[in-house]
Amino acid sequence: MTFEYAPAPESRAIVDIKPSYGLFINGEFVDGTGTSFKTVNPATEEVLAEVAEASDADVDEAVKAARRAYTRVWSRMSGAERAKYLYRIARIIQERGRELAVLESIDNGKPIKESRDVDVPIVAAHFFYYAGWADKLQYSGYGSTPLGVAGQVIPWNFPLLMLAWKIAPALACGNTVVLKPAETTPLTALLFAEICQQADLPPGVVNIVTGAGDTGRAIVSHPDVDKVAFTGSTEVGKAIARAVAGSDKKVTLELGGKAANIVFDDAPLDQAVEGIVNGIFFNQGHVCCAGSRLLVQESVADEVMSRLKRRMATLRVGDPLDKNTDVGAINSAEQLAKIRELSEIGESEGAERWSAPCDLPANGYWFAPTVFTGVSQAHRIAREEIFGPVLSVLTFRTPSEAIEKANNTPFGLSAGVWTDKGSRILSMANRLRAGVVWANTFNKFDPTSPFGGYKESGYGREGGRHGLEGYLKGADA
């Protein structure tokens, strides 16, 4: 007999979503001069709120506020004082952690299990970590001179975590910021604005302007922005690199990936299968460093595939606010269309498609966890970032062949290696051209650990001591 799970819904009562939101400029919520747009719950398609779309004039106001705060307050304040504001923010994030997690799951569609146990704790830890750097920058190796005003544009896959990755090091180093959350997931950034108010952060140090591509472009190309930090698609990353050419702007780009997760025949298979699942189905596969290409050694390919399918069949897809949900909603109709399109292309190219049997809700944007076998290097599903719960499986025979296939991509963000042989782990880690290599684990993040890519996955690092470099002038400044 089987025991069905009873529903275990997380209460929505803890969040208070207003019908409409303005922009957060100079410490106050203000009406923008532009139009507005709606943000929806991707699990239900319910409209959550009207959000202001910041115009060029609004962005200009935000940059002015950031510049004023930088010259008059923030750059003059001692590192020790800046640190205390960051510690306050970290504490308030912990105090309001459940509220943040619920709101994140409602606006983004990710399972509450992940927003509660991964995103929000790491967000708080990030502010804690960088708070401690604020008065120790002279030991960083990058000097202690800030750049000025940072313009930051973040994606929808980890709305609050990406905000923390951007704002914490920027503020710790003495910069002020204008940040644009993603169009489909602005709500936790606006709640963060409230947290800044609760912390009595001086007005203008953090400015949050909501909007879409045009607003992002206005921030990036604003002449009084000294630093641009962007996480998102490689295509937009290239446009930003072109836009800042010839200027003095410093740039950090965290872009796409097509990580190879490499499983050798001596790997602990059950652990490896968990790692594969975590690598591609964590956050619905909306992860730039997702293990979207499984490279499995030929001799264990069948064994791994049968265990993987068995495990995939147990994944619980559905209501993001149910505490037992493993895989939530796709973030938007647009993203769902892209995942469907690439999956159809995978089939038409001759790869074999298998999806986990699961009931998908009637409303909202859903895609069943899917795996493609018989994939070859030339297939588009082996080359392009799908950014969804879709795994492409390739096989290899020798370590050199695995390296050749793993590195055969314009990306270079992350990679995984599963084997029991220590010397092989280290040799693979040495030869993989990727910024993060997870050995016998996957998708692990920590504020002390730098993250970022090689090649077309972007440049610069976020997190750790290395994450300070993008926000300081350098040791000889």
Add this chain to the structure above:
Amino acid sequence: MSRIDVRKTYKLYIGGQFPRSESGRSYVVNDAKGRLVANAAQASRKDARDAVVAARAAFGGWSGKTAYNRAQVVYRVAEVLEGRREQFEAELRASEGITPARARTYVDASIDRLVWYAGWADKITQVVGNANPVAGPYFNLSTPEPSGVIAVVAPRGPLLGLVSVVAPLIITGNTVVVIASQDNPLTAITLGEVMATSDLPGGVVNVLTGSQTEIAPWLASHMDVNGIDLTGVEDDELATELEVAAADNLKRVRRPAPDTDWLAEPALDRMTQFLETKTVWHPIGV
């Protein structure tokens, strides 16, 4: 009757060899007094591509060597340069019209700079890498790795300028395609002779002589080049165009710095600009 001297043909330095430009072109190089010194090879787009192929082929071996080994090779470049200092001093005096004392200063500084960078090979990892105390049972280590093939537009200062931009790139394991200073290209090729006789594997440094405006755009847009150093680009408009072209594959870009004091001791940034940080995680357990 005085003896007729044997004049040297100055060609390109690609893949450890000294080929003529495939285009068959050359351009006149005069000394500071306007007398002909040589017809230097005028590199073409195809030469630049050949140089990238050579640099890419050399990358695996060069970046895979031990840091100690790379240090010894670069140190040996300094040794060989020391042994040929009179030749370089004479070349600098002729090409730039500078005093013997000034020429000596530049050669001294170039040799010392190579020695300084040689010493960094097995220390840069210790200075810019670190262990990360993550909040969980994981071993986590960040180490620097070279970005790959780097294109360089060398600044004026045919010896010291060139050494100052190339040495920091190769000491960390990158391989280089460098466009020598257009007006004084000959010393760069003579330096190629020094490198070719110093155990530096062919293709680690490739020197092109010719027009910056002609060759640089092909390197900036080349999809198998990982970074571009625009130090020697003096025209702002060209620098911007090159940076725009470099965005096609997200090359790491070092923007121009026309007024650098090459005699001053450098910082680490010429090395770190073209290094990637790789972070490796492994669980700790039994």
